[in-house]
Amino acid sequence: MRFTAMGMNQRRLGKYELQERLGSGAIGEIWKAFNTQQRRYVTIKIIPVNAQTSDDFTPRFYREAQMLAALRHPDIVSIQDFHMSQSGSEAYIIMDYVEGPSLADYLSTTAHMGKIPPPAEIVRLLAPIADALDYAHQRSVVHGALRPAAILLGKADATSPSPGEPKLTDFGLNHIQNPLALPLDSVSYISPEIAQGLASTNRSDLYALGMILYEMC
Numbered sequence: 001m002r003f004t005a006m007g008m009n010q011r012r013l014g015k016y017e018l019q020e021r022l023g024s025g026a027i028g029e030i031w032k033a034f035n036t037q038q039r040r041y042v043t044i045k046i047i048p049v050n051a052q053t054s055d056d057f058t059p060r061f062y063r064e065a066q067m068l069a070a071l072r073h074p075d076i077v078s079i080q081d082f083h084m085s086q087s088g089s090e091a092y093i094i095m096d097y098v099e100g101p102s103l104a105d106y107l108s109t110t111a112h113m114g115k116i117p118p119p120a121e122i123v124r125l126l127a128p129i130a131d132a133l134d135y136a137h138q139r140s141v142v143h144g145a146l147r148p149a150a151i152l153l154g155k156a157d158a159t160s161p162s163p164g165e166p167k168l169t170d171f172g173l174n175h176i177q178n179p180l181a182l183p184l185d186s187v188s189y190i191s192p193e194i195a196q197g198l199a200s201t202n203r204s205d206l207y208a209l210g211m212i213l214y215e216m217c
Contacts, residue, residue: 047090068171
């Protein structure tokens with residue numbers, strides 16, 4: 001498969017048809033795309049390499065992507081594939097598509113309604129995330145950029161007011177990109193050691209999870 005740097009009007013990357021931009025920012029763009037060979041929807045994260053400051057980005061990207069693609073857990077969004085463009089100006093991570101809002105969207109909606117999630121709902125949403133983190137930590141994988149926007153909630157049952165099942169995404173973002181490049185609304189979840197420019201550890205993820213729990217309560 002040949003991946004070239006994406007032009008402004010380009011709507012296709014190899015076998016993937018880009019259909020909807022789900023988000024963008026300092027860390028790149030996220031697209032809903034269609035795999036024309038497997039006939040299924042996927043999510044593609046497009047990372048601009050020219051925004052990176054490290055000269056070893058390409059080998060680091062492949063090393064981290066291979067490690068993350070090996071994670072197989074029901075509450076972690078699986079990575080299907082990853083590529084670099086021929087020009088080397090963009091990196092692509094292809095993941096399972098999760099239809100539904102993020103935990104950040106859910107918290108924003110409940111806040112505007114003046115509501116606080118009930119304890120049982122908090123446990124239902126965060127216990128699987130804690131289990132996913134434990135699974136990753138046992139395999140020496142640190143998330144490093146845990147925040148509500150990195151927790152996707154699958155499509156909810158039409159008869160239930162509760163959001164869908166949580167899935168964790170953006171694993172290893174701190175190794176591929178500078179976590180301090182995250183949006184300002186994500187800074188609250190960055191642990192002190194990451195803010196000081198030190199390497200993230202398992203405790204960094206626990207700090208972020210604790211901040212999310214505090215916010216939900």
